[in-house]
Amino acid sequence: MDVKDIIKPENKVYGKCPVLTERVLHYCPGCSHGTIHKLLAEVIQEMGIQDKTIAISPVGCAVFAYNYIDIDWQQAPHGRAAALATGAKRICPDKYVFTYQGDGDLSAIGTAETIHACNRGENIVIILVNNAIYGMTGGQMSPLTLEGQVTSTTPYGRDIALNGYPLKITNLIAQLDGTCYVTRQSVQNAAAVRKTKKAIRKAFENSAQKKGTSFIEVVSSCNSGWKLSPVDANKWMEDNMFPFYELGDLKDK
């Protein structure tokens, strides 16, 4: 049998999601963003909501997310994504609105906007990609950096006396009455990827049902920032991040 006989539409079992653009990702090899982008694009494609979705990109590595997912985007000032999402969703209630943010953007400079959007129960989806570091600016400490973790601004490791404790922002968000679904997922292997995709789908469906804010933290690796190989970064994440940032649903109502 010739290769041409195998490559037929009826034999196709997997392909690139049409909601992804043709552009080459600028992310570092081993980065989790590409996988999460793909999952979002697939959910949007499967739900048939490309023409009803407005996404808000952050300041951080995902600032160029609009280059990769072929939907309408608004690029927010640092930390303000949840406020943009509020403005967009309130005036366009028939649209699906989601933010895509890193831990520095969401849990440091954007804490107020995030907490209050969640507390008002805005019918939006918030995706937090937590790699415990500021990736784009070169690997500085974020509020979610682990105790002892070495970053460019904690060269001797995060010192609690100096920098305070790692912030379990997702646990805090789960306490707010405006949130309907709060979960912590990851994308380091096939099983985890499938679970995260289900979580994203559920979050978008919650929006349609006006249930309130859905918040998904994806514990991720930043091998460049962590100065590890992609494989070692995933191992470090499993050994160090998962015990502190426990995976699973924190709230599902």
Add this chain to the structure above:
Amino acid sequence: MAEKLLMKGNEAVAIAAIRCGCDGYFGYPITPQSEVMETLMEEKPWETTGMVVLQAESEVASINMLYGGASCGKKVMTSSSSPGISLMCEGFSYMAGAELPCLVVNVVRGGPGLGSIQASQADYFQATKGGGHGDYQLIVLAPNSVQEMYDFVDLGFELAFKYRNPALILTDGVIGQMMEKVELRPEKKRWTDEEVIKLHGDWATTGKTKDRPQHAITSLALESAVLERFNLRLIEKYKKLNEQEVRFEKTNCDDADYIIIAYGAASRVCEKAVELARSEGIKVGLLRPITLYPFPTKEIQNMAKQLKAILTVEMSAGQMVQDVRLAINGALPVEFFGRLGGIIPTPEEVVAALKKMVK
């Protein structure tokens, strides 16, 4: 006859917003402008026109809610006073950079810092010279009556959409709090997405359909050459504003040897001062800039030919006077009189300053 109502300047802003088809107001309480949101909440426009009104957690959030709504091609606005406007300056810069229309009302109070809650004009520099970072301009309108507070809401939106740039109504605690008769203009319906596209182009994030490319609203341009091209395009836009949108009002200027230049509440005081000085035989007129950006530079230069000197009156330490001096470029004496801290100058004080200049 058109309906006339007695109302505060701040209330006029709220009523005008509902009646001119505003899609959303997002604000945070601060004296002396809280009546804007209070009036909107009382009017409940979401039950009539569908206009959204939301009390945000901060001015930072308010302006970014505008960013989100404006990106969808909607008529969005906020109001605040000086300290709150300082917090919004980040948003102004981003929205000017993303070429988004919106309307902001600054009911100015005394500063710096927490200052006072009394009327002031000390935010002229912030409004006309930046406030936020980067090479950008706001379109700045300066009403001096409650009627203009009402009318400039619609005008502000018109200019903001025409130039895809944030517009700011720079007013003060006097105009915001005082009551005058207002003629209500005919109501305008809120635009549909299709109407926005037809009137102002297809750029908003309304959801990517198969028949058009993705819309991405951003102010990011990492490549220097790309950003410079964008900066030059902004300069062209501001040039067009200066050529087409300068607005001002002249009173008693035809035979004048001297003019007073004042805007907003100060111009109301100066109207009386001109009357008093004229009764004493001083040939003085009043030039009131209505747009502070674009500034009536050319008009001031034209008038300079017939004048002996100019007095600029402001409720500040002297901010607009710098633009007057730039326009005059040393050709005439340009004097300044101002009161600070929330004190409103009296017509007699202005006349005294005028006499000192004339002598």
